[in-house]
Amino acid sequence: MAMVLALFFWLLAVVTAGIFIGRVWWLPELVSEHGAAVDRQLALTLLIAGIVFFAAQVGLGWFIWRYRARGAGRASYWHESPKLELTWTLITAVVFIGLAIQGNRVWAKYFLDDAPPDALTIEVTAQQFAWNNRSPGPDRKFGRTDPKLMNDALANYIGLDPNDAAGRDDILTQNIMAVPVGRPVRVIVRSKDVTHSFFVPQLRVKQDAVPGMAIGIHFTATKVGEYEIACAELCGMQHYKMRGRLLVMDSVNFEKWLKQRAGA
């Protein structure tokens, strides 16, 4: 019986390691510049946790087998080994604090650094259950908005003021966002009702959209394609339907897209 149990833990360790090494369930494709650091951090965390997990399961199996019942003698045990306890507590503390410091550096580099000055700015205003995107248009200035002017029936989802000249060329789209490839993009994330979360897995970007706040994030997309914008915060009954499309285009197609939308 002990042998069966020991084999079970060894098998568990080997299968788990195989899934990890074979990257059976891995991250989606990476298409942003900053994302490599995020992936490295995650891989490092998984690697360390994986080694500990593997060693623990193999050790558990070994103990079960080595100290299985033999003959009529009863097993004896003792507890308390200050030296051992101190050792594994210290090792664990050093590993975790080290990972936290390293992870914090990656986080801070992404969230505290300003977007490059040549970044293209897009605003996204979340609502139940859609993403309202706005580009400033050729004048590069966003028009004035006022929450009092928000009117879904008139498709003025973000409350754009029709009397402000700067807003006349603003490009408004719902659930579709276009960005050029290889160019820094700043996204100002807002919400007009409850908390949502702007999430593009392939960009390794996830930012809460908090009512009353305008939170800036930035990224540079590295591959032309179409990616899903998901809402990563349970925001109501139709949360599951709240999805947009992110179109990453080469600069020629992007300019074309802007012109088309500006004329629309």
Ligand SMILES: [Cu+2]
């Ligand atoms: Cu949402």
